[in-house]
Amino acid sequence: MNFWLIQSLNSMALGGLFFLLSAGFSLIFGLMRIANLSHGAYFMFGAYVGLTVLRAKGSFVLAIVAGAAAVVVLGGIIERFILRRLSGRVLAQVLVTLGIAFIISDACLLIWTGDPIPLPIPQALRGTVRIGVVAFPIYRIAVVGLALLVAGGLWMLMEKTRIGAMIRAGVDDMQMARGLGISVSKLFTAVFCLGAALAGAGGVLGGPILSVYPGLDTDMLPLALVVVILGGAGSLVGAFVGSFVIGFVYTFGQALLPDLTYMILFIPMVIVLALRPRGLFGRILT
Amino acid sequence: MKRAMAILGGAVLLALPFFGFAGDYYVNLSSQILIAAIWALSLNLLVGYCGLTSLGHAVYLGIAAYLVGWMTSVMGMGHLTTALLALAITTVLACVFGLIALRASGLGFLMITLAIGQIFWGMAYRWVSLTGGDNGMTGLTRPAPFGVKLTAPVHFYGFTLAVFLCAFGLIALLVRSPLGSCMRGTRDQPRRMCALGHNVWLVRWTAFVLAGFWGAVAGLLFVYYHNYISPHVLSLTNSAEVLLMVISGGAGTLFGPILGAALVLVLKNVVSAYIERWLMLLGVVFVMIVIFMPDGLVPGIRQWWVGRRATAKPQRGGE
Numbered sequence: 001m002n003f004w005l006i007q008s009l010n011s012m013a014l015g016g017l018f019f020l021l022s023a024g025f026s027l028i029f030g031l032m033r034i035a036n037l038s039h040g041a042y043f044m045f046g047a048y049v050g051l052t053v054l055r056a057k058g059s060f061v062l063a064i065v066a067g068a069a070a071v072v073v074l075g076g077i078i079e080r081f082i083l084r085r086l087s088g089r090v091l092a093q094v095l096v097t098l099g100i101a102f103i104i105s106d107a108c109l110l111i112w113t114g115d116p117i118p119l120p121i122p123q124a125l126r127g128t129v130r131i132g133v134v135a136f137p138i139y140r141i142a143v144v145g146l147a148l149l150v151a152g153g154l155w156m157l158m159e160k161t162r163i164g165a166m167i168r169a170g171v172d173d174m175q176m177a178r179g180l181g182i183s184v185s186k187l188f189t190a191v192f193c194l195g196a197a198l199a200g201a202g203g204v205l206g207g208p209i210l211s212v213y214p215g216l217d218t219d220m221l222p223l224a225l226v227v228v229i230l231g232g233a234g235s236l237v238g239a240f241v242g243s244f245v246i247g248f249v250y251t252f253g254q255a256l257l258p259d260l261t262y263m264i265l266f267i268p269m270v271i272v273l274a275l276r277p278r279g280l281f282g283r284i285l286t
Numbered sequence: 287m288k289r290a291m292a293i294l295g296g297a298v299l300l301a302l303p304f305f306g307f308a309g310d311y312y313v314n315l316s317s318q319i320l321i322a323a324i325w326a327l328s329l330n331l332l333v334g335y336c337g338l339t340s341l342g343h344a345v346y347l348g349i350a351a352y353l354v355g356w357m358t359s360v361m362g363m364g365h366l367t368t369a370l371l372a373l374a375i376t377t378v379l380a381c382v383f384g385l386i387a388l389r390a391s392g393l394g395f396l397m398i399t400l401a402i403g404q405i406f407w408g409m410a411y412r413w414v415s416l417t418g419g420d421n422g423m424t425g426l427t428r429p430a431p432f433g434v435k436l437t438a439p440v441h442f443y444g445f446t447l448a449v450f451l452c453a454f455g456l457i458a459l460l461v462r463s464p465l466g467s468c469m470r471g472t473r474d475q476p477r478r479m480c481a482l483g484h485n486v487w488l489v490r491w492t493a494f495v496l497a498g499f500w501g502a503v504a505g506l507l508f509v510y511y512h513n514y515i516s517p518h519v520l521s522l523t524n525s526a527e528v529l530l531m532v533i534s535g536g537a538g539t540l541f542g543p544i545l546g547a548a549l550v551l552v553l554k555n556v557v558s559a560y561i562e563r564w565l566m567l568l569g570v571v572f573v574m575i576v577i578f579m580p581d582g583l584v585p586g587i588r589q590w591w592v593g594r595r596a597t598a599k600p601q602r603g604g605e
Contacts, residue, residue, distance in 0.1 A: 035393045037526075082573065085580075090392070092580045094339060095533045098526050099572030106566035218522050222404045225397045233393075262408020266401045270386060273398060277389045 005134045007251055013140035013209060015247025016147025020202030021220055022227040023154060023239045024195020030171045030234015031191050034083060035090075037097040039199055040221030041104035046071045046200025047212040048112050051119055060122035060204075067204035068197040074104075075196030079189055101217060109214045119207030143205055150198070151240055158236055167191060171234045223250075226269050232282020241280060303443050313439040314511075319551045320443075320450040321507045326531040326543035327457050328500030333529065334538030335461055336493045337473035339396045342403030343528050345383070346501030348520035349406065350376045351509035355423040356416070365429035373502050380498025384491045391476075391490075403525050410517040422516030426509060436510070446507055453500055458540055460496070469493050470538075530568075534575050536582030545583055 025039045046067035053059075053066040078100060086092045121139045128135040158164035169177040170187055178184050203212075210216065227246050231238025245268060253264040272280060303313040329343045353372035357363045363371075387398045410417045417423070428436040436442045460466055468489045471479040476486050509515055518524065527550060535546025553571065558564035579586025 029393065033393070035396060082577070086576065089580060090339060091333070091533045091537055092576045094341075094396070095530060095572050096576040098530060099569040099576070102565050102569030102572070106563055106569065110563060110566075222400060222522060225400055229394070229397050229401070259412045259414075260408075261412065263405050265408075266405045269398075269401055273386065273389050273394075277394065 002134050003255075006136070007255055008248075009136050009140055009144070011248040011251040012244065013143045013247075014251055015244035016144050017202055017206040017209070018223060018227055018243035018247055019147050019151060019240055020198050020205065022224040022231075022243055023151075023236060024198040025224045026228045026231065026233055026235065026239040027167070027191050028195045029228060031167060032083075032087075032188050034093050035097070035225075036192075036195070037094060037221065038078070038101040038104060039195070039224055040217035040219070041101040042071045042075060042196050042199040043203040043206070043220050044108060044212065044217040045074065045104050045203070047119070047203030047207045047216065048108050049200070050204030050207060051112070051117060051212055054119060063119075064201050064204045068201040071196045071200030071203075072193045076189065076193050079192040083192075084188075101221075105214060105217050112212070114214050116211050116213035118211035119204070121208045139208055143209070146205065151236075154236055163187075163190070223265075226265065229269050229279055230272050232279025235279070235281040238279055238281035300447060304440060310439045313443050315551065315555055317439070317443045317446045317511055318555070319548050320446045321504055321511060322528070322531065322547035322551055323544040324450055324453045324507065325501060325504035325528050326535070326547045327453060327540075328497045328504060329528050330532045330537060330543045331457065331460070331469070331493050331497045331500070333532050334536075334542070335466065335469040335473060336490055338391060338490060338494070339393075339529070340387075340399040340497075341396050341522070341525050341529060342399030342401070343497070343501055344520050344522075344525040345399075345403050345406050346376050346380060346498045347505035347508055347524075347528075348410065348515075349379060350502035350505030351515045351519060352410065352417060352423070354506060354509045355426050355515050359423060359426060365427075369429070369506055372506060373499065376502035376505070377495060377499045380495045380501075381491075383498070384494035388487060388490055388494065400522065400525070403520065403522060407517060407520040407522070410520050417517070420517060422514060424514050426513045426515070428510045428513065442511065446511075449503065449507060453503060454540075454544075457500065461540065465489070465492065473538075530572060534572060534582055536584035536586070539582070539584045542582050542584040549583070 021039065021043055025036060028034055028036050028039075049070040050063035050067035054063040057063075082096055082100075083093065086096065125139045125142050128137050129141065130136075156164075158168060166177065166182045166187055169180070169182060170184055174184060203216075223246060227239060227242040229242075230245060231240070231242030246265065249268060250261065250265055253261040257264060303316045325343070325347055328346075329340060332338045332340050332343075350372045353375055354368050357368040357371065358365065383399075383402050387395055387402065390398055411419060413419075428442065430436065431445065434441060434445075436445050461469070468479070468484055471482075471484065472486045472489050479489075480486050508519070531546035531550050532543045533546070534549060535544065536542025549571070550568065553564055553568050557567060561567060575583065575586075581589075
């Protein structure tokens with residue numbers, strides 16, 4: 001019983017991290033039709049920046065903010081000066097986002113060296129909390145809580161605000177949105193920066209659980225892709241559901257069938273693709 | 287005339303390693319470039335001619351290489367049977383993967399191929415009893431076709447060159463055949479092709495399987511060259527690398543993937559001996575190519591060449 005409860009919490013925490021990673025990826029993909037293959041590198045870069053800030057200042061909140069901010073600046077520059085010129089050219093986008101991922105990961109290796117470094121858990125969230133007979137690590141509960149908070153915030157943003165309505169309009173019908181006078185160009189930058197910020201913050205938040213190491217980027221990118229295929233591109237609800245499904249499959253797969261973890265991870269994706277190629281909550285993107 | 291010059295130049299370039307003044311290092315590098323070129327040419331069938339961007343092409347190279355390694359070392363089978371079986375099994379797998387991946391096109395296709403690649407990477411990495419896990423398989427041997435041992439770099443280069451010329455010729459024939467035209471048609475105007483009565487799905491699937499087959503051929507050469515195989519071969523980085531070879535050289539051109547393969551391998555092998563940060567350099571090169579020649583090197587250079595001549599001509603006419 002303990003095993004199941006603890007692993008469920010771990011799955012939820014991991015799912016929360018996946019959500020932070022893939023929500024931005026999904027929105028960027030849905031709105032701009034760009035598969036941002038440097039998203040995993042953003043996650044890793046955010047985590048490393050957070051690590052440095054944490055060492056210098058000792059504040060975890062500050063580390064999250066710094067990680068997100070650093071990635072936003074980087075993402076904003078990339079979007080404005082490079083991706084902007086390449087709209088509609090899928091191959092060039094793939095080449096450039098992968099190239100940027102290479103640059104980021106090699107730069108991180110240069111600056112922070114190759115050793116895996118776990119981020120220290122903030123003082124206030126160390127230890128465990130007992131619920132009944134099971135002791136849950138507080139930090140993981142906090143991660144789940146924060147992910148739910150972000151999900152709620154994003155949902156409010158998308159459903160209840162003017163900007164959210166504009167983004168949804170852009171995802172559904174870009175030309176019509178333009179025709180209605182929505183500045184799609186500004187919207188692109190805003191969404192790209194939002195996605196980058198989520199990835200950067202997710203990296204810092206995941207640091208104590210996953211630790212930071214070279215290769216974290218290529219570990220996270222496929223997971224983001226799987227989540228988005230499962231949930232459907234451009235759908236926030238899809239990213240949410242997909243993240244937690246993959247969180248559970250990944251955690252229990254690793255605990256029960258360690259040899260086949262990766263294969264198990266992709267089974268839900270293959271099933272969804274066979275039955276519903278657009279993903280659980282996706283729409284058909286033209 | 288220009289064409290003859292180009293063919294002659296290519297022939298001289300390909301024959302250079304036989305003259306022995308370059309040393310084993312460059313002969314081996316040439317072999318590696320040709321192997322990568324076959325691999326990139328196979329992917330180009332999908333990416334360049336069908337417009338299907340695959341990020342899982344390492345699967346075919348890796349599976350074929352692992353099959354050869356497993357069958358020769360564990361099962362103790364002969365090289366010819368092993369090679370034929372590995373090609374057959376990999377091609378059959380490509381048929382199956384095609385059924386799954388072609389449920390989608392565009393970026394969906396990219397993600398599915400990536401996922402398939404990750405499944406097999408995970409298998410190679412985790413299924414230690416079968417694949418040797420992270421240590422991979424070592425101590426494999428090169429075949430000896432017609433009694434010629436391929437241990438010397440020059441002999442292996444000759445073997446690789448023969449396979450490369452074969453692959454290049456057949457792929458060139460394919461893309462100029464009616465099927466090749468159909469492939470380009472489904473890339474540019476799938477709906478019109480459908481309206482014209484072509485089975486778009488079948489054309490794509492055929493290309494997918496052929497790409498898998500030639501990828502497996504590259505896999506055989508790869509494992510013969512290295513005599514060693516590890517899960518890294520199946521990694522996302524490797525799939526990305528071959529895709530980048532195709533795109534940077536020029537997708538949808540015959541020579542682009544070859545140039546791209548040469549570019550990546552020279553950067554990787556030669557430049558990495560002098561600069562530690564070659565991966566960053568590779569990234570910078572890709573970003574530069576996208577900014578200055580978004581269609582890839584071969585189309586980019588061709589355009590630049592034509593543009594230069596166009597501006598040079600009127601001056602000459604005025605004299």
